[in-house]
Each structure stands twice: as structure tokens, then as C-alpha cells.
Amino acid sequence: TQLLEQSPQFLSIQEGENLTVYCNSSSVFSSLQWYRQEPGEGPVLLVTVVTGGEVKKLKRLTFQFGDARKDSSLHITAAQPGDTGLYLCAGGAGTASKLTFGTGTRLQVTL
Amino acid sequence: DAGITQSPRHKVTETGTPVTLRCHQTENHRYMYWYRQDPGHGLRLIHYSYGVKDTDKGEVSDGYSVSRSKTEDFLLTLESATSSQTSVYFCALSGRAFETQYFGPGTRLLVL
Numbered sequence: 353t354q355l356l357e358q359s360p361q362f363l364s365i366q367e368g369e370n371l372t373v374y375c376n377s378s379s380v381f382s383s384l385q386w387y388r389q390e391p392g393e394g395p396v397l398l399v400t401v402v403t404g405g406e407v408k409k410l411k412r413l414t415f416q417f418g419d420a421r422k423d424s425s426l427h428i429t430a431a432q433p434g435d436t437g438l439y440l441c442a443g444g445a446g447t448a449s450k451l452t453f454g455t456g457t458r459l460q461v462t463l
Numbered sequence: 464d465a466g467i468t469q470s471p472r473h474k475v476t477e478t479g480t481p482v483t484l485r486c487h488q489t490e491n492h493r494y495m496y497w498y499r500q501d502p503g504h505g506l507r508l509i510h511y512s513y514g515v516k517d518t519d520k521g522e523v524s525d526g527y528s529v530s531r532s533k534t535e536d537f538l539l540t541l542e543s544a545t546s547s548q549t550s551v552y553f554c555a556l557s558g559r560a561f562e563t564q565y566f567g568p569g570t571r572l573l574v575l
Contacts, residue, residue, distance in 0.1 A: 356505075385563070387566075392568070392569070393568055393569070394553050394555070394566025394567050394568055394569055395506070395553075395564075395566050396566070397563050397564070397565075400562075400563065440505065440506065442506075444562075450508055450511075450521065450522075451508070451564070453498075453505040453506040453507070454505055455503060455504065455505040456505055
């Protein structure tokens with residue numbers, strides 16, 4: 353069974369601070385997706401990374417896929433209250449393979 | 464938005480009663496999924512469909528059945544609800560198998 357562990361589980365920071373969320377596994381994934389989920393809503397895809405070592409930037413968010421494709425990180429620069437939510441990583445093991453979701457990191461950004 | 468709705472959005476039921484949750488899409492996506500989300504477990508796949516009348520089990524399928532009689536609707540049935548099935552249920556869809564998934568707003572189910 354493939355497992356994805358996210359850390360930290362909870363993170364409370366002030367507006368303007370930087371943070372990094374980690375997604376780790378002992379298994380190799382062919383792709384890694386990051387989702388953000390707000391209270392009372394379903395997850396929304398932020399990014400998909402597919403190449404080991406790949407870095408993608410989405411405004412203040414930077415996503416990296418590990419060289420060995422077993423881990424990923426999400427870095428947020430100058431966090432804003434609108435970044436508050438549950439961040440989920442999800443790994444795919446190949447074409448048409450089921451996604452394995454991490455347990456999530458709950459981020460709270462306060463003024 | 465991927466044009467996906469779930470009904471009901473909230474439901475309280477008693478142990479032993481049957482429950483059916485509905486997922487409806489307007490996007491004509493081939494693949495549809497049912498997940499449950501519980502604290503400490505993340506999202507876990509219950510069942511998925513890869514076409515009309517084509518379904519397969521996920522990792523937590525025991526106690527659940529599904530049906531897909533037309534492209535736009537995917538039903539999840541709890542034949543005899545148990546308290547362990549109290550959860551938030553999400554439907555998702557995608558154009559290709561397990562690629563970018565679009566999630567519905569969720570159904571919060573409480574089994575007493």
C-alpha cells in the first residue's frame with residue numbers, strides 16, 4: 353500500500369510569513385498533484401508535477417517534485433489570509449492508476 | 464467549475480437504514496469517483512466508474528455499492544448504514560483516468 357505523509361499537520365502563521373509543506377513517501381510516483389480545500393467545499397487542483405526535480409511556480413506558490421519522485425514540497429511566500437485552507441498532495445503511480453491522497457496540512461494565516 | 468453537484472448536501476440517518484447519495488455532472492466526463500474524507504485519513508477512494516455501467520472498487524468499498532446508468536449520474540448507496548460510515552463524501556470527475564480531478568461540494572453524512 354502506498355502512503356503519503358504530509359507535514360506539518362497543522363500550521364498557524366501570520367500574514368507575510370513564508371512556509372513550506374512537505375509530502376513524503378517511500379514509494380515512487382509518476383505524478384504528484386497538489387490540491388487546496390476550503391471549509392465546506394471540495395478540493396481544487398493547484399498543480400501537477402510529473403518530472404523528478406521539476407519546479408513549478410504559481411504566483412506566490414512554488415511546488416517541487418523530488419529527484420527520486422518520492423517526495424514533494426509546497427512553499428508559500430508572503431502568506432495571505434486567502435491562503436488559509438487544507439492542502440492535500442496526491443500521488444499517481446502510472447497511467448490510469450488510482451491516486452493516493454496524503455492526510456493533509458491545515459494552514460491558518462492570520463492578520 | 465466543472466459543473467458537478469451532489470445531493471443531498473447534508474443527511475442524518477439511523478443505523479441500518481439504506482442511504483443513496485447522488486452525483487450529477489454537466490461536463491460529459493467519462494470518469495467519476497466517490498471518496499470519503501475522515502480526519503487523519505485524507506481522501507479514500509470508495510468506488511469509481513469509467514463509463515456507463517462500468518464501475519470498479521476502490522480501497523474502502525465494503526458496505527458501499529454504486530451505479531451509473533447514464534453518463535451524468537453516479538449514485539453511491541449504503542445498503543445498511545453504520546456509524547463507521549459517518550463521513551464527508553465527495554464525488555469527483557475527470558476526463559482521463561485519475562488525472563486532474565474536479566470535486567463536488569461534498570455530502571456530510573451522520574449515521575446515528
